[in-house]
Amino acid sequence: MNNLVQSPSIPLTLQDRQWVQRLVVQSGCQGEKLRRLIPNLLAVRAIAHWLDIYDIAYDWSSSYSTQPLLHLGEEVADLLLSGLGRLECRGISPQQQTVQFSPESWSDRLGYVVVEINADLTTGRLLGCVEQVSAAPLTKEMLQPPDFLFGLIAQAELQKAQSSVANTIENGLRTAASVIHQWLTTAQEQAWQMAEFYLLEPSFSPVRSANTIERIIDKLHSAGSEAARQRLIITLGEVVKPEDAASVVRELTQIIDQTGDEDTRWLAAGTLARIEPRHPQAAHRLQKTIGAELNLADTALNLLIALMPAPDQTINGSIELKTANQQQSLPPGTRLTLLSAENEFIDEIAVTGDQTPGKNLLKIGLTIDPGTNFRIRVTVGGESITEDIQL
Structure with a gap:
């Protein structure tokens, strides 16, 4: 007492x-x-x-x-x-x-x-x-x-602060996701097409049973390498059924929030888009085939843009230029250039003549503020094409 x-x-x-x-x-x-x-x-x-x-x-x-x-x-x-x-x-x-x-x-x-x-x-x-x-x-x-009452009050204040942070993050993600979806609609009217994030094969093709998803998630938690985790993420996207969606979405969002590997984060967010396209953490990827404008004869190039919402209302972007045929290489001197809407230089990556074997992929990462316009320029030899992107 x-x-x-x-x-x-x-x-x-x-x-x-x-x-x-x-x-x-x-x-x-x-x-x-x-x-x-x-x-x-x-x-x-x-x-x-x-x-x-x-x-x-x-x-x-x-x-x-x-x-x-x-x-x-x-x-x-x-x-x-x-x-x-x-x-x-x-x-x-x-x-x-x-x-x-x-x-x-x-x-x-x-x-x-x-x-x-x-x-x-x-x-x-x-x-x-x-x-x-x-x-x-x-x-x-x-x-x-x-004095125990002070502890209860402090705990409530902490929960309030955490809830405020969570709401800020959620609002930031939803704002960025809304901008991405608006651009997806516009871009697909301009010859851009939806593209998958999958660069690997699934880890395995299990015979579905009542606990298939649970087994895959257990394997994810104990995976010994990042490549193994990525294949299991792909497997989740391949075998998920509507009745599994809630648990898979929960697992993927945890991976997005916690992983330190950017490739894994993009893959999880892209897989999330397959299951719940309107989810505020889903990443989307569009591609456009180019080449005729650059006089590349039988070499077709794919220009890809991937966008993923960030908690601070910005958008994480990834721009890739790759050969449609993975056995082919990008021509020496090929340049992928990122410019502002006013043609100010931001970033560039190129294929140099001394790279052996030849590269078949150029990639630039960027962070985008909603409402920002920028330009992507692809240059091969003396020819170039420019894509204007408006978010």
Whole structure:
């Protein structure tokens, strides 16, 4: 049981008692319900005074305890801590050894506080608190010290901060994803076509059973190399059925959030797009076949753009130039250049004449702000073509 040092005494003023009197009269409560309501409301006032000492904000107007008619049907005596949750308060007499909380207060509460109210209603002694209650009565010995309440408040503040960060990230992803989808629609009207992210073969082709997805996910968690993980991600995308979608989406988003390998992140986000195209973390890839404009005879080139939403509302981009036939090489001197909309140089990669064997892929990564326009230029010999991209 808490000792007197641990249980601070809190003066209850005439104003406190008048506030309680007005509420109980307006509530219309009588008999036993009225007998319990008065100390409970005084406990609310005592806790408010105690919180004032530590500059912990609360909201009278949104607390259930300030609504008179509510007390006719429910036994509630809460104090809403702004943005954190409700403290449910109970007042007991010095002789009372147990306290009961009614079912309507068993959930949606930050914590439960017990205050001992003296006989002349001029002092409340904060006995302690608990985080959860049930149908069983609480004895005084079961209460945590009053300082335990600071831990509950700190935990709620941390959860609030984490929720705020999560909401910011979610909003950022959705903003970026919306821009990507708008561009996908426009680009496909300009000869761009959807392209897969798969550069590897699936890890295996299992005979589907009730636990196929679980087995693949287990293998993912124990994979010994990044290449093995990537093949298993592809396998998930190949064998998933509608009934598996929720668990696979959950696994893929965890990989996107946690992996340190960029290729794995892109592959997971691209696989996610196959399952849930509108997911805010899905990556999309478009390609356009070029070559005739560059006088390459029988060599066809594919220009690819992949876009993936980022949590800060930006878009991660990947631009690739590759031969349509993987057995062919890009001509020496081929250049892939990234320019601003005003033709200012940003980045470039090229095939040099001394590269043996010849390269069949050029790739540039970039970070894009929504609303940014840029240009992609492909140059072979003395010929070049330019694609304008508007996001």
